[in-house]
Amino acid sequence: MAIEKVNTIVSTAVPLSIENVDTDQIIPARFLKATTREGFGENLFRDWRYDKAGATREDFVLNQDAYSGTILVAGKNFGSGSSREHAAWAIYDYGFRVVVSSFFADIFKNNSLNNGLLPVQVSEEFLQKLFTTIEGDPSTEILVSLPDQVIRISGTDIEESFEINPYKKECLLNGYTDIDYLISIKDKIEAYEMHRN
Amino acid sequence: MAGKTLFDKVWDAHVVEEIPGGPSVLYIDKHLVHEVTSPQAFAGIDARGMKVFRPENTVATPDHNVPTVDQHLTIHDELSRFQVNKLTENCENHGVPLYGLNHPYQGIVHVIGPELGITQPGMTIVCGDSHTSTHGAFGSVAFGIGTSEVEMVLTTQCILQPKPKKMRINVEGELRKGVTAKDIILYIISKISASGGTGYFIEYAGSAIRGLSMEGRMTICNMSIESGARGGLIAPDATTYEYIRGREFAPKGKEFDEAVSRWEQLKTDEGAVFDREITYDAADISPMITYGTNPGMGAKIEARIPTEADIEASGQNSFRKSLKYMGFEAGIPLEGIPVDFVFVGSCTNGRIEDLRTFASFVKGKKKADHVTAWIVPGSKQVEKQAIEEGIDRALKESGFELRQPGCSACLAMNDDKIPEGKLAVSTSNRNFEGRQGPGARTMLASPLTAAAVAVTGKVTDPSALIN
C-alpha cells in the first residue's frame, strides 16, 4: 500500500490533554471486526465521543466546534497498549495527519509512520505550552515541517525541533513504504537464509 | 571487548542488513497469525499478486473473536464469523498451517506457540499482537507488530526495526507466601510505571526469576508490554529445556541434545552493558492488585489506594480521571472492596498451572453467591488437560464452570463482556477503560488472588488464607 507524502503541515489543532491514552480508547476492540483499513475514523475515541445510548458527549474535545484541524495534540505516553494498527488507521481516517505528544508508545509510533501519520515528540514544557495556547485561542495555527524537523506556533518564534529517524523521514517525504524496500532486497534475504542453514 | 547481552546475541544473529542511519532488516523465524490483525495484511499481499514467502514458518489460529461456549456451533455474531472465516480462507489460499476452531491445537496464539514446542530459545518471533513478548520466556526475541509489519513478514519474512535499548531487571531472594509471578510483574510495573519500559527490551534475571516455572516466566514476559517495553526475555536453562522436551514441534532425540548445547550459549556474558539496570528484593513483593486504568496503577493488596499527594503533578489529571472511572475514592483500603466478576484466563494466566492454582484454592470452598466467575482455558490442550486432571469437576463442586478456550473477557470482542459499571478482578493484563466491555471496571491480579476474591466476594489478600 502506498502512503501519502508528508511535508509541511499548517493547521489548527485539537488539544487532548489526557495522559496514557491507550489504543483501547483510540479504537475499542469491538470495532476491530472489519477486514479492510477504511472507515475506522467513525469509531475513533468512540466511548469518549458518545455515551452508551449513542448520544454525543458535549464535554469531549472532538465534539466541541471550537476545535478542528489535522493536528492532534495529546498528553504523555500516547498510544500505549495493544499493537492494533487500527488505532493509527482510525486517527488518519478521521482526518488527522500529525499527532503531537511528549511521549509515544513504540508500536504505535511504528504503526503511524507506516501509514503516513507523523508522530511529533516534543518536551513536556513545549507540550504544556501548546495546550495553553490552543485552549486559550482555538484558532491558533501550528506549523509542522518535516523537512526542517520543527514544530512552531504560527506567527511566533515559539518552536521546538523534533527527532525522526533519517530513513523514516525519507520514506515519509517520498511516500515510500518499508514493504517496497523489503521486496526490493529479497535476494539478500534468500542469501541470508542459505547462509544460515 | 565487552560481553554481549542475551538480547544482542539473538538480535545480531538475525540481522540481514543494517540501513545506514536507519533500522535493521531483521529476519523472523516464526510468525504467529490471528484473525483480527491479519486480514488487511493478506489483502495487501493478494493485491500485489504475491504469495506468503515462508508459509512453513507461519502458524495461524483464531482466538480473539471466538465464543467460549458452544464452539461446535457457527459463531452467531456475523462480523466475528466473517473475520474467523476470512482467516481460514486466507490460510488456505496461502498454504499457511491453521489450527481452526475445534482443532485440538486451537487456542490463544501465545499459549499454543509454547505448548506445541514452536517457541524455542534463540528464535525471533513476531505476531500482530503486543503480547508476543510472552515467548521471550524461552530466551527468544519476541515482540508485537502492527498489520503493515504483518504484511512485511508474510511477504518477505523480515521487518525493519530500530534496535531497542537494553534493560535488565533482577529480582533477588525468596518470594513470600502467596506471591506469584503475576505479583512480581505487577510490582515491577507499579515501580517503573506503564511507560517506564518504552524504548527498551527487558531481560529478567535473578534468583527469584530463575526459581519460576515456565508458566510463571511466561506471565512475567507477557506483561513486559504493560511497562511500555517492546518485549522481555529470560535466559533459557534446565527448566526451559525440560518444558520443551517431547513437545510436538520440538527437536527430537539427538537433534534435541544438539539444540540444547546451542541454547546453553544463550546467556548474557559477564561484563555486558545494559542501558539501565534495576534490582528488586523479592521479599518486598506482596500479592498485588491494580486500582486504576493503566497497569502501572498497582498496589499491595494490604495497602490503600494512593492519594493525590502521592502522585506527581503532571499525572494528577489522569489519576483523578482514573479513580472517577473506577468509582474509587483516593486513600481507601483495597481489601474489602466488593467485587462482581472474576475472570481467570488470557495469555497472561490461562495456562494449566493457573487453573491448578485457582482450583486448588477453591477446593472445599464455595463461590460467593453474588460473584459471576468465568474460568477460560488458554487453549484446547489446556482445556483437555484440565479435564484429565479433574479440575473441571473440582471447579463444579465449588460452583464454578470451565468454559472453552479463547481470549474471552480479556478484550471482550466476543460475548464475554463485563457489564457496564460492574467490577471485575481479572487475571488478564489490561485494566484500560472499557477493555473488558463498555463501562466495565477492571482490577488485575494473580490467579491465586482471583480465587480468594471469588470465594470471599471482595478484594482479599490470599496469603492469609493459605498454609
Ligand code: SF4
Ligand atoms: S488473551 Fe488478551 S492480551 Fe492475550 S492475545 Fe488475547 S486479547 Fe491479547
